[in-house]
Amino acid sequence: MPITDKQGQVLTTSQIWEKGIGRLKAIWLELVTGFLWWGVGYLPFHSWRRFFYRLHGMRIGRGSTIHMMARVYDPAHITIGQGTLIGERATLDGRKQLPNSNGGLSIGDHVDIASEVMIWTSEHDIQAENMRPLEEKVVIEDYVFIGPRAIILPGVTIGKGAVVAAGAVVTKSVEPHTIVAGVPAREIAQRKITNYNYRLGRPRLFQ
Numbered sequence: 001m002p003i004t005d006k007q008g009q010v011l012t013t014s015q016i017w018e019k020g021i022g023r024l025k026a027i028w029l030e031l032v033t034g035f036l037w038w039g040v041g042y043l044p045f046h047s048w049r050r051f052f053y054r055l056h057g058m059r060i061g062r063g064s065t066i067h068m069m070a071r072v073y074d075p076a077h078i079t080i081g082q083g084t085l086i087g088e089r090a091t092l093d094g095r096k097q098l099p100n101s102n103g104g105l106s107i108g109d110h111v112d113i114a115s116e117v118m119i120w121t122s123e124h125d126i127q128a129e130n131m132r133p134l135e136e137k138v139v140i141e142d143y144v145f146i147g148p149r150a151i152i153l154p155g156v157t158i159g160k161g162a163v164v165a166a167g168a169v170v171t172k173s174v175e176p177h178t179i180v181a182g183v184p185a186r187e188i189a190q191r192k193i194t195n196y197n198y199r200l201g202r203p204r205l206f207q
Helices: 013-040 046-055
Strands: 071-073 078-080 091-093 102-107 122-124 133-140 178-181 186-190
Touching: 013 046, 013 071
Parallel strands: 071 091, 078 102, 102 133
Antiparallel strands: 122 133, 178 186
């Protein structure tokens, strides 16, 4: 009896093998995600959380920290620079699992990401008949501030020193030094400074 995919198409032996390997990788990634969420995200010490995130491949620069209850997908493709603070319950999506994927997440130095911000690198192609998944890299450059509950969608680059207002949904790249707000996010102002050398405060203890 031939083996078919969910669309009813008969699969060749090589396709069956490829799908099997892909399924195993997906299950492993789900296990890692669950461990980092339940086992690591609730640890009340920054140094412990950093240890486990790095153990699973995330690159975290000196002085950077992720507060509690973060949701992390595919940490091996997430890079965080120095002196960056990420608030509690943030979503960091580094998925880069598809063939020829351009996914992954890069966060620069001295970036301030507030609570419950969601950064996504994976979505569905709503124009495709099979709703195929897409992965596009998100880049957040140095000295960016992202307000609470903002959403950053796949393929977006947020330029140096840009500010994303609370609750904004960023669907397109943001130019450096630009302040955006709204759904979808649009430019509302420019930052008055363009030469940044400040350092963020210390992370909150036991959070």
